[in-house]
Amino acid sequence: MAERCAVIGVGQTHHTSCRADVSIAGLVREAVDRALVSAHMTMADIDAIVIGKAPDMLEGVMMPELWLVDALAAAGKPVFRVHTAGSVGGSTAIVAAQHVMSGVHKRVLTVGFEKQSDGNAMWALSVPMPFGMPVHAGAGGYFSPIIRSYIKRSGAPAHIGCMVAVKDRTNACKNPYAHLHEPDWTLEKAMASPMLWDPVRMVETCPSSDGAMALVLASEDVADAHTGPKAWVHATAMRSEPTAFAGRNQVSPKASEDCAADLWRKAGITSPIDEIDAVEMYVPFAWFEPMWLESLGFAPKDQGWRYVEDGVTEMTGRLPVNCSGGVLSSNPIGASGMLRFGEAAMQVMGIAGEHQVDSVRKAFGHAYGGGSQFFAMWVVGANKP
């Protein structure tokens, strides 16, 4: 990391099932305008723009970056589009940060978005593979067997997924931007939720959302001059691996473990659970919380579910996870990773409102995508790295 970089602007839309009142461009601009206000800037101040979204097939709009050039007032500036499936919001923020860390740009705007109501994600993620058997049933159908493997391997009791779901839905009620505001969930009610992709219950799945998240990243001199709150980027890491190969660990992919190890090393963190004050982790299906706790090094192997059961990941726990309500409460896919990165920054900046954790010095943002094969992570902190 050559140059220092900080998040000085954060802006998001209210996430909801259908924003029929705006186009994709209008949705994106809404988040961007809020991020610019937060950064005390206008578009004229921005040097470069990095856009991320999930597969174009989700909305059926090919190459949306073409028409976003004018919607973002990007004419005459470099525009990049990043694509790493569901992790894209995270990797887009990292690419934007690298524009600053490289010393090439001083003020970089980055935005992730999805307008799920314009298309049909379940259809787009269930397209038959040539020469194969068409048994796939969306993301839930893909991840459910992996969750079953985790439950068997770890010996986790059946209610752990529902505990995560109730926690995240309860947290979401403190976040005015969250899609789902459902204060009435109890463990008993959650356990009665229908099995959609057995062993995954409906309550343990994420909603389909329209929404966008934007960040303004600045170089050290610009961030020093900024009078508002800021979050310094301490470390970033990305890793990938193929969807399928002989001997692949699908519960805790090697790319996930390697990415986390690289991140902790770069950030100078030796005991993540002791040194991280708030976590925003990509959990589109509730069981992924204990699975990622283990894979990322927050919990020992096969013990992640005990952390959930003991309340460690509650907002008041030792390691608060997804105080925003997480992906389980809002899932504009292309924005979801950047929401994790941005919400982590908001915790450090002290601007998370009702879901703010007390005195956060370091926070962790995480995203994964594809068949658990693309990983993007960052650590942001209140002090300069």
Next chain:
Amino acid sequence: MSDDVLRIRTPIGIKYQYSAGPRVSSHLHGLMDGRFVGKRCPTCHLVYMPPRNGTCAKCGCLLGEDVEVGQRGTITTFCIVNVPFLGQTIKIPYVAATILLDGADMGMSHLIQEVEAADVRMGMRVEPVWRPRDEWQPSMENVLYFRPTGEPDAAFESYAGQL
């Protein structure tokens, strides 16, 4: 302004050609002959079935010799699909399972039938039910589904490394 001019419905569709690549052809010829033909990695010696892309994704090399694997296999893990969706071709609820064919070192997805969904287990032994030969195409769809063989379940340790 009325809502019908704020949003319009514009379906899209595409038909495309897919090039399998020469390294997958022995597998596809095998399917036309009622056999499961995988390929062995010359570096790690693991057997890919199906040999997607003809490469070992772990070692980064081309797969080597053809290996015919068993017709029977073990369910390593599975999902019971209860959710209806656009484009679905199988009646719900159905079991989509990852099946590790005997002699293969990676699982593949297929349908389980002739057993109640609630009775399907990790470790269950299964065998293919092939379509009538005159309907065969170079596709895993030549197998209508897999069904239990009635053999004792495979021990967890025997497939734990495949999860």
